[in-house]
Amino acid sequence: MAETKNKQLEVDAAEIRIRAERRLGELIKAQKETVGLAKPGPKPEIGSAEEPNYQPTLAEAGIDKKLSSRAQKMAAVSDPREPIGCRWIEADLSKDWGYCQRPQRRRSSFCPEHHQRAYFDPRKREEARQEAAE
Helix, strand or coil, rough: HHHHHHHHHHHHHHHHHHHHHHHHHHHHHHHHHCCCCCCCCCCCCCCCCCCHCCCCCCCCCCHHHHHHHHHHHHHHHCCCCCCCCCCCCCCCCCCCCCEECCCCCCCCCCCCCHHHHHCCCHHHHHHHHHHHHH
């Protein structure tokens, strides 16, 4: 049982990393199209007339060139598994992963069942523990 939970945690962690990298690529693209990216060369001094237009470099944001490149490539390719409905990830290491895709609950990314699981009310935690113990 513990090994199954660990594998599920690994799948969840990988999915979070993939989504974060894809989102980083989308943000880099959006910045290129709007305010632009940092230019090579000396940085303007803080308080100078140029400083309000200052864009941090990738290195200053803690992003190396390989990560930036990988993220931009991921963002450029549309994800065929991008959900139309519920965004709950159903994954198994022995198979490919996918989304639940049942109709979403109003003002939620999830179907009613998965919304309840994702947004568990902490005030009801004690009730749930008591029910589980019975």
